[in-house]
Amino acid sequence: MRSWSLRRPDGVALVGESRGQGEPVVLVHATGMTRRAFAAAADQLARHLRVVTYDRRGWGDSRGKIEPQRWWATHGDDLIAVIESMGEAAEVVAWAGGSAAAIHAALRRPELVRRLVLFEPTIGAGPPRSRRLRHLRRSLAWAAVGEHRRSRAVFWRATTRRGTWSPATGHRGITCAFDHVRSDIREMLLNAPGPLADELRAGTEDALLERLAELRPEVHILLAGMSVREVYRIADRWVERCQTAGFRGEDDCDALLPLDRPRVFAACVLEMLGYADWRAIAAARLAELREVLRLPALERARVKCVRNSEVFVPDAVTGALRWDAEAESASASLVVGSTYEVTGVSAHELGVIDECGEDCGYPPGWFEPVAIDW
Incomplete structure (x- = not known):
């Protein structure tokens, strides 16, 4: 793994890492995260590809300010600069809010983006429902008084919660992916340095939904089968507006798939990019199950x-x-x-x-x- 720093014309330095050899792929992290969120998945992808991860401007080690009215456009420009520094066009994998930066880059410089893989893109989400909006307002309120861990906890519980139905009791309930990941993953999400409140105010760039027909690269959308239903409705809108788009859900996975099941996530990305097939996903599932259950290596x-x-x-x-x-x-x-x-x-x-x-x-x-x- 090689660390690097890329200085932009306005003086902001983007900090990132490169892994592996082969065709280039750039990973763009989601709101509330840093490049560390992709570290485990990047290690898996680097067995086949040259993988670049970086902290978006303002997040992690990439310090810098953004004009609110150009929030996602600026992140898109930064992504273009990262790809240009690699010397050739690249595949782009973006998570949630990071998909807005990826779409801006693909619209502005389509020759630099070969294909897009978007995990649970938020473009087209529209105004959040009243319950989620209440949670997001609470997150902003905690951030305003300097309680950043509480702000992030509210944000992650609001964005990873989903309704469940229990056949045994006949009642609906709520479960939250954030509450079920390992403690080290929760700590990473709670401590990620970055402008969470500013990015929430910037919104999900829904205006880009009307420009999806202009996209030239292929668009592959990966969804978590156990995630919130809203992301499936968003994917439907994408397919309606973008002829090159298609989506699939990964069963038995939740909204934090790249963090808590990085092998499966990497195998899905490789399949979508044409570097592997479904057997790699099955092998990744088996490897992670064996690790979770602490099974010895299976011998014939x-x-x-x-x-x-x-x-x-x-x-x-x-x-x-x-x-x-x-x-x-x-x-x-x-x-x-x-x-x-x-x-x-x-x-x-x-x-x-x-x-x-x-x-x-x-x-x-x-x-x-x-x-x-x-």
Whole structure:
């Protein structure tokens, strides 16, 4: 990784980092973040591409002021300067508010932007609903009195909360992606230095929605399957206005996907840019699941079944447990003495392809390893 600094004509120095070799891609961070938000995903992308991350003007290490009426246009100009410094056109990946800077750059200098990948773009969101507007006003109020951590906490809870429906209780509830990420991620978001209040006042640049038809690069929109519904409505508007745009949702992921599941995010970006396929996404999901569950590396192995299942049910009259042969035959199809391939390992069960051809979990005590020459 190489650090760099790029001085702009007005004296502002943009600070960033470069990773890897190959085709260039620039990552543009969202509101309330710095380049650190893309660090883990950038490491994954750098295995295939030359990846550039930078702090937008005013955020992180890139100090500088912006005229409020030219907020996102100035960020777009800065992005153009970053791409020009690379010496060739680049792919651009932008998150949420950063998509406004990416669109400004692509409209002004289309020859510099090969393709756009936008994760949950906010352009076209319109005025926030009353509840979210109340939260954002609270965020601005806390910022005005110098309580920046509280301001950021309100902002992140407002922008990552979504409604849920519980079939068990039949009631709606609210969950928040910010409250469920690791503590170090929450601290990074709460402590990100930058003009949060000013950027919230600058808005989501909805006027750009009418200019999407002018875009020449391909536009790929990535959405979090578990995120707020509003982003899907925004994506619909994009596709209506931009013939080169298409979107997809990544299931079982929330609004902080690049932070809490960077391998999956990187695999999705690589697929959208044409450098990988869906199998890379499946492998990334498996790698992150293994890490979360602290599973050992999956090894190709075979085991021999040494016992049958035992299914007991209470007697209807006495209440005593008795063996139910029919229940056992219906619930297990393993044969004592037969060998099976292990497809997954955890502390509690083995994933085994059984006689029905299904990958089912069984207690480790049912098997013993079999030495086999592959």
